[in-house]
Amino acid sequence: MKPAIDLTGKRVLVVGLARTGIATALFCATRGAHVTASEERPESEVAEAVEKLRAAGCALELGGHTRRTFVEQDLIVPSPGVPPELPQLEAARAEGIPIWSEIELAWRFLRGRMVAITGSNGKTTTTSLVAHILESAGVPVIVAGNIGTPLISRVAESSDSTVTVAEVSSFQLECIHDLRPDVGVLLNLTPDHLDRHASFEAYSRAKARMFENQTEEDAAVLNADEANASQYAPSRPRVYWFSRAKHVSSGTFLRGDEVIFRRDGTETVLLRRGEIGLRGDHNVENILAAACAALLAGATPSAVATGVSTFAGVEHRLEFVSEVAGVSYFNDSKATNVDATLKALDAFPAGLLVILGGKDKGSDYGILRKALRERARMVFLIGAAAEKIESQLRGAVPVVHAGTLERAVELASESAHPGETVLLAPACASFDQFKNYEHRGRVFKQLVRRLADTTTAAAANHAAPKT
Helix, strand or coil, X not given: CCCCCCCCCCEEEEECCCHHXXXXXXXXXXXXXXXXXXXXXXXXXXXXXXXXXXXXXXEEEECCCCHHHHHXXXXXXXXXXXXXXXXXXXXXXXXXXXXXXXHHHHHHHCXXXXXXXXXXXXXXXXXXXXXXXXXXXXXXXXXXXXXXXXXXXXXXXXXXXXXXXXXXXXXXXXXXXXXXXXXXXXXXXXXXXXXXXXXXHHHHHHHHHHHCCCCCCCEEEEEXXXXXXXHHCCCCCEEEEEECCCCCCCXXXXXXXXXXXXXXXXXXXXXXXHHCCCCXXXXXXXXXXXXXXXXXXCCCHHHHHHHXXXXXXXXXXXXXXXXXXXXXXXXXXXXXXXXXXXXXXXXXXXXXXXXXXXXXXXXXXXXXXXXXXXXXEEEEEECCCHHHHHHHHCCCCCEEEEECHHHHHHHHHHHCCCCCXXXXXXXXXXXXXXXXXHHHHHHHHHXXXXXXXXXXXXXXXXXXXXX
């Protein structure tokens, strides 16, 4: 049984008025809570949110946070972007006030089963693929979480027969209390968000919290190819592994060209590697993880084969945009850390012109040197991290400071030869120049399509007969 909570009459503080904060405040208000929303930005910057929340009867604290507001609550729900060491949160914590993430609150109201997926890279692709496989099996599915729609916004759609597939981040897992997914998936752990977490170890511990409340009835899925995966393997749930490199006793793995699922000593051939349409070895890992999770959540082996073969991929993840004058353009704006960019580079043999840069997250870009030297002919830098990236890549590959994404696409198109590929794989967050990585990816695609239109028009003019 889930621990119940009745929000009627409760004083609930929601901290931060981005997408998740707004959804949480409205959810609590409709369930009878006395909601206050605290936001450090002034009203002029969050006017649309303010209008919605005032209409729902929420009180508002704008332009900063006060200690008094925080210590007078029954429950506090900070948005994922709010650091847990915020002084006002620390004061509330000292008073014994519960501080829950939005996914903790949502889970307590959610019906049906839940598959939670986390990791440094591949979360969105794997989440989308698990949902697609379950849909192929005829299972009613809800997709939510860090993938774009707050989990709390989808609670009303859940039922005893639904499976909710949720992408969850380290920020969301920092403030869980009793959250217990039926199936938890930890894809991988590489340095990320070190501008938020005190260390890689702290970041890894936050990710692994997903397993801490699971019982023997639940399942945990981990990557057997990760060097330190065993230290995060929980003791209580049933543990399954996925691996490209070795055979596992329980879980999914490659044997030659076959994808195998093994459980209780029985093996099932799910599909052949040639049926996988996604580019890159990292996506083979994502498919192994997704297949395992979907089977544990109720999918059939035939649904796995159908789901994988019909899965078209996810926007902003190694997404083919267009071919212009013989040059291919790929959008991997979701590559917001160094490891994701390494995986993107590894998906191409050579002949790359790579766009890097954005807001630094405390990353070591020197890790990219070898892969860039082997696969890239040029790098174009954008955003706030450009100087740091150049200093760490110097001598590995020719580097051009473009400044903006528009200029980078322009310079790359002028430099690229037919048969080469222009790849946006920034290795950085997007918040210096864009609202989010989706915004950055959409702008990139618009720029490429504009380039394609211009190139087509120029070719047509050149071919038109002279009069």
